[in-house]
């Protein structure tokens with residue numbers, strides 16, 4: 001098979017790149033093909049909390065998160081299908097430490113300059129926004145009302161469907177791709193389903209990237225670590241008025257709201273910096289996801305397949321006192337399981353997006369360092385612009401350049 005652009009990997013990044021490139025290519029003469037070894041979203045993207053939060057301390061990333069949020073929030077209108085965007089708000093708790101508060105205020109000032117709707121909040125405001133929270137009287141935080149989360153698998157499937165509607169083809173269950181290099185250039189991939197020839201090959205394979213690059217003799221300073229998250233019963237959300245059916249008398253029409261829209265969260269997403277954890281409600285499963293904010297000291301994996309899926313209670317035991325310190329309302333909430341997943345880290349915790357200079361025609365998109373599901377629409381747009389030689393406005397190519405780690 002022949003394509004103009006061949007994307008390997010069907011996570012948040014691969015599907016977003018498929019959409020952004022398919023929008024710009026003629027499906028008959030410039031086909032876009034995505035191949036995935038498992039099912040769409042079977043890597044990190046299927047295990048993420050998919051928190052949507054524009055509060056990056058870095059200006060470039062904050063601007064991209066702002067742009068991506070518009071895509072998620074507008075998806076319902078665009079495709080008539082919800083990606084489960086829930087505008088719960090995101091509350092960052094900075095605590096009482098003067099330096100932590102100064103850093104938070106500087107971040108909020110920078111984000112406000114970018115047009116992000118965010119403000120510094122005091123203890124009384126945090127208690128009003130998040131009933132049941134425990135904060136000291138002199139604590140400060142920030143609140144971003146438009147933040148929240150999406151449902152990751154729904155999002156990936158919707159983006160893939162949209163890409164197909166522009167003529168892209170997505171093929172799952174395609175195994176063992178080997179990048180074909182001729183005269184020093186990437187020219188396609190050979191797989192269990194035969195050869196796919198393309199002058200542009202995009203590796204969007206998340207934690208599998210180092211293995212594929214190693215076979216090509218390309219070194220990138222990527223580290224794959226194993227992360228655990230734990231779940232517990234979600235406290236009761238605030239009562240909502242009955243919204244089972246919305247009747248518009250003017251046009252004599254009845255609307256059935258999307259079931260996900262009827263499931264309120266118990267509280268905003270909480271990013272608790274002093275305790276190093278985050279809490280994200282999952283109303284559909286009636287549970288709350290609890291994870292870390294940092295990745296220091298996590299077990300390193302040589303191969304993604306060596307991920308140990310048996311999660312002990314170690315992480316839960318670490319998290320429980322911290323959760324109760326911040327949200328005592330979780331005291332009687334029953335455990336609801338644990339999960340393990342992969343995080344792909346770079347030394348500067350910035351993603352790697354762009355051309356592999358050693359092999360023209362090969363592009364990589366990886367190293368999202370545990371954070372950037374939400375950036376996928378902006379990454380897709382930026383990479384499409386780069387591959388197709390258009391002015392690059394959606395990302396800063398230098399900021400993400402794979403060459404920034406070169407030692408010579």
Ligand SMILES: Cc1cc2nc3c(=O)[nH]c(=O)nc-3n(C[C@H](O)[C@H](O)[C@H](O)COP(=O)(O)OP(=O)(O)OC[C@H]3O[C@@H](n4cnc5c(N)ncnc54)[C@H](O)[C@@H]3O)c2cc1C
Nearest residue numbers: 009011012013037043044045048050051206368371373374
């Ligand atoms: C527990 C957890 C929580 C997270 N929480 C958040 C959050 O709240 N907000 C946020 O923005 N980000 C979050 N992230 C980060 C986010 O999930 C990732 O940055 C993002 O999903 C990376 O997407 P990706 O497409 O690059 O990789 P992946 O989703 O890993 O996709 C790679 C795909 O490539 C496929 N593949 C691999 N090798 C091959 C091959 N040889 N041939 C064909 N296909 C192949 C895999 O099967 C997989 O589907 C979290 C991550 C984790 C693990």
